[in-house]
Amino acid sequence: MVTIKDLAKHTGVSVTTVSRALNGYSDVNENTRKKIMEAARLLNYSPNTLARSLVMKKSKTIGMLISGFLRESVKDNFLMDVMAGVHDFAAQTDYDIVIFNTNSSKQREKTYAQLCKERQVDGVIIQGIRTDDPYLLEIVEGDIPCVLVDIPLIGKWAGYVSTDNIAGASQVANYLADQGHRSIGMINGHDFAFVSQERFTGFQKTLNKRGITFDSSRVENGNFSEQGGAEAALRLLEKDPTITAVFCASDLMAIGAMNALTSKGIRIPEDISIVGYDDILLSRYVRPALTTVSQDTHGLGSAAAKMLINMLDHEGQPQQATVPHEFIERSSSKRLNR
Amino acid sequence: MVTIKDLAKHTGVSVTTVSRALNGYSDVNENTRKKIMEAARLLNYSPNTLARSLVMKKSKTIGMLISGFLRESVKDNFLMDVMAGVHDFAAQTDYDIVIFNTNSSKQREKTYAQLCKERQVDGVIIQGIRTDDPYLLEIVEGDIPCVLVDIPLIGKWAGYVSTDNIAGASQVANYLADQGHRSIGMINGHDFAFVSQERFTGFQKTLNKRGITFDSSRVENGNFSEQGGAEAALRLLEKDPTITAVFCASDLMAIGAMNALTSKGIRIPEDISIVGYDDILLSRYVRPALTTVSQDTHGLGSAAAKMLINMLDHEGQPQQATVPHEFIERSSSKRLNR
DNA sequence: TTGAAAGCGCTAACAC
DNA sequence: GTGTTAGCGCTTTCAA
Numbered sequence: 020m021v022t023i024k025d026l027a028k029h030t031g032v033s034v035t036t037v038s039r040a041l042n043g044y045s046d047v048n049e050n051t052r053k054k055i056m057e058a059a060r061l062l063n064y065s066p067n068t069l070a071r072s073l074v075m076k077k078s079k080t081i082g083m084l085i086s087g088f089l090r091e092s093v094k095d096n097f098l099m100d101v102m103a104g105v106h107d108f109a110a111q112t113d114y115d116i117v118i119f120n121t122n123s124s125k126q127r128e129k130t131y132a133q134l135c136k137e138r139q140v141d142g143v144i145i146q147g148i149r150t151d152d153p154y155l156l157e158i159v160e161g162d163i164p165c166v167l168v169d170i171p172l173i174g175k176w177a178g179y180v181s182t183d184n185i186a187g188a189s190q191v192a193n194y195l196a197d198q199g200h201r202s203i204g205m206i207n208g209h210d211f212a213f214v215s216q217e218r219f220t221g222f223q224k225t226l227n228k229r230g231i232t233f234d235s236s237r238v239e240n241g242n243f244s245e246q247g248g249a250e251a252a253l254r255l256l257e258k259d260p261t262i263t264a265v266f267c268a269s270d271l272m273a274i275g276a277m278n279a280l281t282s283k284g285i286r287i288p289e290d291i292s293i294v295g296y297d298d299i300l301l302s303r304y305v306r307p308a309l310t311t312v313s314q315d316t317h318g319l320g321s322a323a324a325k326m327l328i329n330m331l332d333h334e335g336q337p338q339q340a341t342v343p344h345e346f347i348e349r350s351s352s353k354r355l356n357r
Numbered sequence: 358m359v360t361i362k363d364l365a366k367h368t369g370v371s372v373t374t375v376s377r378a379l380n381g382y383s384d385v386n387e388n389t390r391k392k393i394m395e396a397a398r399l400l401n402y403s404p405n406t407l408a409r410s411l412v413m414k415k416s417k418t419i420g421m422l423i424s425g426f427l428r429e430s431v432k433d434n435f436l437m438d439v440m441a442g443v444h445d446f447a448a449q450t451d452y453d454i455v456i457f458n459t460n461s462s463k464q465r466e467k468t469y470a471q472l473c474k475e476r477q478v479d480g481v482i483i484q485g486i487r488t489d490d491p492y493l494l495e496i497v498e499g500d501i502p503c504v505l506v507d508i509p510l511i512g513k514w515a516g517y518v519s520t521d522n523i524a525g526a527s528q529v530a531n532y533l534a535d536q537g538h539r540s541i542g543m544i545n546g547h548d549f550a551f552v553s554q555e556r557f558t559g560f561q562k563t564l565n566k567r568g569i570t571f572d573s574s575r576v577e578n579g580n581f582s583e584q585g586g587a588e589a590a591l592r593l594l595e596k597d598p599t600i601t602a603v604f605c606a607s608d609l610m611a612i613g614a615m616n617a618l619t620s621k622g623i624r625i626p627e628d629i630s631i632v633g634y635d636d637i638l639l640s641r642y643v644r645p646a647l648t649t650v651s652q653d654t655h656g657l658g659s660a661a662a663k664m665l666i667n668m669l670d671h672e673g674q675p676q677q678a679t680v681p682h683e684f685i686e687r688s689s690s691k692r693l694n695r
Numbered sequence: 696t697t698g699a700a701a702g703c704g705c706t707a708a709c710a711c
Numbered sequence: 712g713t714g715t716t717a718g719c720g721c722t723t724t725c726a727a
Contacts, residue, residue, distance in 0.1 A: 020474075022704055033714045038706060048712060065474040069411045070704035074719045078407065080455070099437045110458045115476065117418070117455045120448045136358075136403040138453065304642040360720055371698045376722060386696060408720035412703045 021064045029058045041066065072139060081114050081327060082140035084131055086121045086147035095271055096300050097316055101146055101168060104320020112328055114141070121148060130154040132161050142327045144168065144320075149211040164337070166327045168319055170213050171339070178330070178337030180322045182344040184214050187312040188221030190346045191266050191294050196229040199355035200264040200292065203233055204255040206276060207268045208243040215240075218268045218296065241272040248272025249279035256280070263291060263355055270295035270302045270311055277305065277351065292352035307350035318342045359400045367396045379404065410477060419452050419665060420478035422469055424459045424485035433609055434638050435654055439484055439506060442658020450666055452479070459486060468492040470499050480665045482506065482658075487549040502675070504665045506657060508551050509677070516668070516675030518660045520682040522552050525650040526559030528684045529604050529632050534567040537693035538602040538630065541571055542593040544614060545606045546581040553578075556606045556634065579610040586610025587617035594618070601629060601693055608633035608640045608649055615643065615689065630690035645688035656680045 023037045030037070032051060040047045040055040058064075072078040083105060085098060109116055119134050131154045135143050142164035148155060150170065158165055159177045167179040195203055205222060208215040219238065226233040239254045241247035248267060252275070256262060267273035273295030277287055287293055287307055295302060298313030322340045329335035361375045368375070370389060378385045378393040396402075410416040421443060423436060447454055457472050469492045473481050480502035486493060488508065496503055497515040505517040533541055543560060546553040557576065564571040577592045579585035586605060590613070594600060605611035611633030615625055625631055625645055633640060636651030660678045667673035 020704090024704075034705080035707085035715080036713055039713090042706085046712060051712080065471050067411075067477060067704050068475050069407050069416065069477050070719090071706075072719095073405075073407050073411055073704080073721090074706050076719075096434065096437070099434070106456065106458055115455055115457070117453055118444065119453070120444055133403050137406050139405060139407050300639070301642055304639055306644065358720090362720075372721080373698055373700095373723080374696085377697090380722085384696060389696080405720050408703090409722075410703095411705090411720085412722050414703075 020067075021062045022067070023064075025062060026055060026058050026064060029062065030054045077141055078139045079114050080117055080138070080140045081109065081324070081331075082117055082119050082135055082138065082143040084119045084121055084134075084143055084145045084148070086149075095269075095297075097297060098147065100316035101320035101323075104317040104322075105144055105324045106320070107317070108321040108324035109328070112332075114328060114331075119143075131158045132163060135163050141331050142166070144323045144327060145170070146323075149209075150213055151211040164327060164330045166323045166330075166337070168323055173337060173339060176330070176337060178326050178339060180319055180326060180340040180342060181214075182314045182319070182342050184217035185221035185224075187296065187314075187344045187346070188218040188266070189225040191296075191312060192222045192225035192229070194346065194348070195264045195266065195292065195294065195352075196226065196231060198264075198292070198353065201231055201355075202259065202261045202263050203231065203237065204259065204262045204265045205233075205238045205268070206241045206248055206251040206255065206265060206272050207238050208272070209240050212243070215268055222266055241267070241269075241275065243269050243272060245271050245275035245278075248275030250275075252276035252279045253283075256283075256285075264352070265291060265293050267293065267295045270297045270299045270309055273309055273311070273351070274301060274305055277307075277309075288351050288353040292355075294352050298347060302349070310349045310352040311347055313345045313347050315342045315344070358405075359402045360405070361402075363400060364393060364396050364402060367400065368392045415479055416477045417452050418455055418476070418478045419447065419662070419669075420455050420457050420473055420476065420481040422457045422459055422472075422481055422483045422486070424487075433607075433635075435635060436485065438654035439658035439661075442655040442660075443482055443662040444658075445655070446659040446662035447666070450670075452666060452669075457481075469496045470501060473501050479669050480504070482661045482665060483508070484661075487547075488551055489549040502665060502668045504661045504668075504675070506661055511675060511677060514668070514675060516664050516677060518657055518664065518678040518680060519552075520652045520657070520680050522555035523559035523562075525634065525652075525682045525684070526556040526604070527563040529634075529650060530560045530563035530567070532684065532686070533602050533604070533630065533632065533690075534564065534569060536602075536630070536691065539569055539693075540597065540599045540601050541569065541575065542597065542600045542603045543571075543576045543606070544579045544586055544589040544593065544603060544610050545576050546610070547578050550581070553606055560604055579605070579607075579613065581607050581610060583609050583613035583616075586613030588613075590614035590617045591621075594621075594623075602632070602690070603629060604632045604634075606634050608635045608637045608647055611647055611649070611689070612639060612643055615645075615647075626689055626691040630693075632690050636685060640687070648687045648690040649685055651683045651685050653680045653682070 023034050026037045027034045037055055040052045144166050146168040159172050159174045162176055164176045169181045171179055223233050239251035241251035273293050277293055295309045295311035298311045302309035302311050319342050322342055361372050364375045365372045375393055378390045482504050484506040497510050497512045500514055502514045507519045509517055561571050577589035579589035611631050615631055633647045633649035636649045640647035640649050657680050660680055
């Protein structure tokens, strides 16, 4: 391994000068600088960022804490999209990304804060963890800069990015009401996801405002999975067979619900309208194509990276950022004819 | 930040002893160890891996060099799958993963070897880069342990994992021949992908063995993209309108081809049979569902991680590993009736 | 069983 | 402009 010491020896100057030359300081003679640069090229020198990080107390690394990076989760390109967004932004800066997996047995024993401290990441982006996660608060209230995706918590060093889930759900409610639906059910994720709470709130408020009966008794949780969505749909229908529309808090659950209903001989959208949320890739391809709320998932990731790096480089305050969403009508929903 | 020095002060022993206690050495009094452990918990100590890495000359980090981590690439869950596989395996070990993006302007100026040296990764997994990439050879011939995904190169410190593309393509050829097809075209990726070469070779050899005319004049490149596949399909048909079957070297190109042909009024599979490769998620959902060759992509990733970590921890030799594949008949292909 | 001291590769006062 | 020196947090001889 070639170090600055070698360059120093090779050029006959001190390591200090080499360091300064390499880092582009102005107080170094142009000739010496040239000599040093030449030697660096000659010896194929690469700086050791570990050593630099140690003394600078910055690693120029951001951590990505992700849950559910599992074999099964590939159907849901949400995570991948967010990661790509984070990455695309980080690539324009001098930060690299290290991935922390929260569902590994190894790391379960360590808190997220510990993980970050050990690897000395400058900041961390957190995605997909539950609000009842025991380690969530520790990191939000800690002193490591962090940005949460879809979890609206703000702390001295914590900001978040999300879409306006209340507005999105409200749009769905208005749409279904406009289409003449009056008996409406909902398949939600689980009680420990903020997006679930918000989507429920937005949906209920708007339906009630439109004079439509809707409360938590018309909601079944599907745990954000395809299978869970299928089961929830069946429970929903058993409880109230008059239902003509179901709003699902995720596309994956909506797809599960469609399959379950279809195999029961229920036609979609003729008998029951289905609306999802997320606009995952599949939504366009399933038959009938899924009516849903699209989010700029890639934008979510890059906004998170941007906010974090802004906090890191310019002492920006942690904030809240909202990324646009859009209601998309496809073929899984239609006007009620009765 | 609390360091071993603090622990030493707090417990009244030397840093040496603290270090040894923390690392589970046997030559430390049980009482002293207990005191130290207690202090560590009390002060909420976390080891600084940077400092440790610097002195140990191992970072316990593996790099993942990925190309095409782009917004557009989300349709193709191949990359995500491989990453998940790498991750799932690494999670069982004490290695963390740092991601290097090859398509960032920033990093384009540095060679992959430099990237690895700077971040001091112990080894690297390389995925999705072209065989004409100028920096590929440097790293394969260099002294950084690496494992390539789908690029059959072996070096002193380089191994690879892949599927048997020749066999896979050969199965497709036999299938199409069995179904009575005689006029067959192929949409390949590009000339700088090993998988393209292999899939072509396997396909051609087997067709010829079956007495069917096929050579490179019946091949158009689609550059692995949906759009490219669409255009290639049109070119293919223009050149030879008698074609009854097309083998595509990736599902994404196959989907593009299907769309292009359908919009020309050509029915699939009645008029033309289409076969893809990869079995991406979409393949099951497009209509008609795509006949394809499935690869254990997740297995590809975990096999790569396993091989690399084996090289790192047990001085295992770089090797070659093959992951299973499977031909899957769906609805985009059928027996030729003429 | 423990401690003193050296050193990993780098940066940053401070002096010259 | 340049060099001397100390030190980042850790591990590891070597000696006691």
